[in-house]
Amino acid sequence: MPLPNRQTLLPFLRWLPNTSRRSLGNDLLVGLSGAILALPQSIAYALIAGLPAEYGLYAAIVPVIIACLWGSSWHLICGPTAAIAIVIFTSVSPFAAPGSDEFIARVLLLTFVAGLFQWLLGLLRFGALVNFVSHSVVLGFTLGAAVVIALGQLPNLLGINVPSQATALATLLNIGEHLPETDWRALGLALFTLGLSLLIRRLWPRLPALLLGLVGGSLVVLLLPERLTAGIALVSAFEGRLPPFSPLQFDLTSLLQLLPAAVACGMLGLVTSLSIARALAGKSQQFLDANQEVRAQGLSNLVGPWFSGFLSAGSFTRSALNLQAGARSPLAGVCSALLVALFALFGARLIALIPLPSMAAGILLICWGLVDIAGARSLFRVSRAEFLVMALTLLATLLLELQTAIYAGVLASLFFYLKRTSQPRVKFWQEGEEELLRVEGSIFFGACHYLQQLLQRSDGERVIIDAHHVNFIDYAGVEMLHQEARRLQAQNRSLVLRRARPQVIEEIHKLEGAERCPVLFED
Structure with a gap:
């Protein structure tokens, strides 16, 4: 150094x-x-x-x-x-x-x-x-x-x-x-x-x-x-x-x-x-x-x-x-x-x-x-969730001790942030026997339950996740994809990640290795 x-x-x-x-x-x-x-x-x-x-x-x-x-x-x-x-x-x-x-x-x-x-x-x-x-x-x-x-x-x-x-x-x-x-x-x-x-x-x-x-x-x-x-x-x-x-x-x-x-x-x-x-x-x-x-x-x-x-x-x-x-x-x-x-x-x-x-x-x-x-009017026009955070912080400032109000505002802000990231934007469309889901966001522990529910509702023979916009996946996300891929295999169906980034593929392979990985990949 x-x-x-x-x-x-x-x-x-x-x-x-x-x-x-x-x-x-x-x-x-x-x-x-x-x-x-x-x-x-x-x-x-x-x-x-x-x-x-x-x-x-x-x-x-x-x-x-x-x-x-x-x-x-x-x-x-x-x-x-x-x-x-x-x-x-x-x-x-x-x-x-x-x-x-x-x-x-x-x-x-x-x-x-x-x-x-x-x-x-x-x-x-x-x-x-x-x-x-x-x-x-x-x-x-x-x-x-x-x-x-x-x-x-x-x-x-x-x-x-x-x-x-x-x-x-x-x-x-x-x-x-x-x-x-x-x-x-x-x-x-x-x-x-x-x-x-x-x-x-x-x-x-x-x-x-x-x-x-x-x-x-x-x-x-x-x-x-x-x-x-x-x-x-x-x-x-x-x-x-x-x-x-x-x-x-x-x-x-x-x-x-x-x-x-x-x-x-x-x-x-x-x-x-x-x-x-x-x-x-x-x-x-x-x-x-x-x-x-x-x-x-x-x-x-x-x-x-x-x-x-x-x-x-x-x-x-x-x-x-x-x-x-x-x-x-x-x-x-x-x-x-x-x-x-x-x-x-x-x-x-x-x-x-x-x-x-x-x-x-x-x-x-x-x-x-x-x-x-x-600034308050602009916030109301742009984001009602952020305006609610501002209003909650204002109310906490008037009713609580001020340092407590700061922490309350930060927690409220984090709550709305996690709520947004826990439900990433997903677009659906059908191509014959294939069902495609484009995920625009990270696959992390907070979003796993939401994405798993969407995957379990799909009924195509090949369930394809367009992962081009997925920049990050954590252990919970990897485990969820492996679990869903095995569930689909038991039904003679498959889970495919299309256009996944190299770092995402690498993380998914770490769990069981490339040879035993139940998730398929396509360019």
Whole structure:
């Protein structure tokens, strides 16, 4: 086995030497745009995850730099995401109070375990496993996560204090009980922030609407008399500094508790990241190494928690901005992370001026961006089975814990896939005493019973299977064909495979040898 070369261990050496002063200047400008977009989003996602605001900035620094340098995509930008943030919150909050030191320690441990799972998948070249999480599962989960996140922010938007709940339904019922306690000043401030952001997005779509909306809400609190703004909660203040070193606390009980959520988050992060990377690679005509990208995602989440960064994945908005703004290399993402680091160091005081109702309004705006109505309609038109998988995942997201909803969606998707493959398309026709069946699909254990029933209903002297479209046959399929061939021999009839591929013939002969094989073959 050849030893890996320097470019395999340090893949950024493939493009870094080609960087010029001009391309570096361009990537720096693109990175500035990305940092402006990342600042409000990262803070919002940290609050969704139940973490202090600064942890959103920390997650947009070290993990982003590692994913950009070790990844395969030129334009993919990682960082905290809304869907993963809400899974983290619902997974860890039953074991520790959100925002507490124990909660933070468990979130960082979950991130490390998810990163280890991702990195091992890439190391073993099992990146294709993420394909088992279908687009319909991701779409249903994203729609459900948008609802869950929005419900979770309603207390901040209404200015009420409601304890966190495990499911969306429980949260909704709990908010309903406390609705009479609504602080109308907090609600008015949230609506102002939301309206300002929507107005900016409508009139000046190139401007950072979310950031300007938060600035507008903060100015309202600063400029209005204190008697009108007293009691409106602000984002917790923190000391401006670079991501601090955070030793992880490896505890067996915590590891076992967090393992299911870590695997779910790891899979969800990989599906999101690879989907975005493939879409961008198609537009930029770039070759994408999926396994290298999986390893990079894993490495970023392995190293990130040691520097206070919680789980990161591909961000569609930041990645699309990266491509549209003309990024020349992954250095644009690195520049974006370094600019976020400068803000974390020198701009901490500004974050403490943001009112929580304004931040809740900004998060609602992010939630609306997660709702893909056009995608759901397209799915309904193309495949009712996939639409049902999406609907089941959405329902599970609202009624169950989120990591359980992901597994439920994957199982539903696999169920419909196996149902389709267990009944391959078979075409029948009669030619004299011969009955022909053209099988279009694999002959494997799941399809054996269906195909055996069709063979037993046939009454021709020669039952011919046109196997030209059969690419794979397993032991159960071979045994079934031998069994049916012997049954037909006892009736002075025969089973013939026509135009079978060499690998299929070889597998059928393995059971008893070519001399004793009861199945006949024709070209």
